[in-house]
Amino acid sequence: MTALLEVRDLRVGYGHVEAVRGVSFSVSAGEVVALIGPNGAGKSSTLNAIGGLVRPASGSVKLEGRELAGLPSHAVVAAGLILVPEGRAILHRMTVLENLIAGAEARPWPGGRGEARAAVETQVRRFPSLQRRLDQPAGALSGGEQQMLAIARGVLGRPRILLLDEPSMGLAPLLVRQIFEIIEEINKDGTTILLVEQNARMALQTAQNAYVLERGEIALHGPAADLAKDPRLQAAYLGGDVA
Ligand SMILES: Nc1ncnc2c1ncn2[C@@H]1O[C@H](COP(=O)(O)OP(=O)(O)OP(=O)(O)O)[C@@H](O)[C@H]1O
Numbered sequence: 001m002t003a004l005l006e007v008r009d010l011r012v013g014y015g016h017v018e019a020v021r022g023v024s025f026s027v028s029a030g031e032v033v034a035l036i037g038p039n040g041a042g043k044s045s046t047l048n049a050i051g052g053l054v055r056p057a058s059g060s061v062k063l064e065g066r067e068l069a070g071l072p073s074h075a076v077v078a079a080g081l082i083l084v085p086e087g088r089a090i091l092h093r094m095t096v097l098e099n100l101i102a103g104a105e106a107r108p109w110p111g112g113r114g115e116a117r118a119a120v121e122t123q124v125r126r127f128p129s130l131q132r133r134l135d136q137p138a139g140a141l142s143g144g145e146q147q148m149l150a151i152a153r154g155v156l157g158r159p160r161i162l163l164l165d166e167p168s169m170g171l172a173p174l175l176v177r178q179i180f181e182i183i184e185e186i187n188k189d190g191t192t193i194l195l196v197e198q199n200a201r202m203a204l205q206t207a208q209n210a211y212v213l214e215r216g217e218i219a220l221h222g223p224a225a226d227l228a229k230d231p232r233l234q235a236a237y238l239g240g241d242v243a
Pocket residue numbers: 014017018019037038039040041042043044045046086198
């Protein structure tokens with residue numbers, strides 16, 4: 001069986017900085033895979049290269065066997081891979097509802113606009129705080145609500161795989177738990193997820209498999225439950241990391 005997403009020997013550089021130095025991993029259909037590691041390890045560079053926001057220097061990114069490396073982000077989205085980048089990429093001046101509709105229209109719906117609107121209505125039920133604020137500008141939402149909106153937008157694009165870059169960044173513990181609960185629900189509904197997190201503890205609780213990135217290379221990988229018990233990880237990332 002081939003993986004849903006297969007990344008092989010991915011390299012990303014910025015001038016003379018080699019941010020990603022030959023990273024390989026795979027994600028099977030239906031699972032949550034976590035990519036964890038310290039600041040500057042190359043996590044965002046990896047996701048951005050997969051999502052077509054940054055052009056990789058070399059390597060292969062295959063979604064269901066189809067090569068995506070080097071394609072522009074709109075072509076990657078059309079192929080079914082949606083990235084919610086670090087820092088909540090929402091349209092601040094548009095309303096919450098307009099943001100959601102734009103997310104739903106990232107890919108065509110067989111039933112046209114009517115079906116897209118119905119999907120928006122279904123999706124907002126998962127996010128009560130958004131449902132109450134559909135007519136407000138997205139820029140007026142709190143940080144946690146903006147992150148919920150960014151995730152909801154991503155899901156509405158009906159990705160084969162959803163890539164989330166630090167969805168819990170900067171949020172209070174209660175909101176961090178809510179975000180992880182939503183990630184679990186989205187996965188239970190059948191969406192495969194590649195999750196980048198600095199909150200290693202929560203990420204390893206949510207994921208089935210995980211990879212640890214250090215200085216642009218995969219330092220450790222395995223079942224998330226095993227990594228959570230790994231003394232090398234305990235020392236480096238799981239010590240004071242309480243959510
Ligand atoms: N646009 C850029 N131009 C130049 N260097 C960059 C750029 N983006 C990232 N880098 C460098 O590449 C390396 C990897 O950065 P990256 O953002 O991918 O790491 P990260 O693991 O996502 O870190 P963080 O946990 O802080 O988000 C770092 O040394 C960073 O300074």
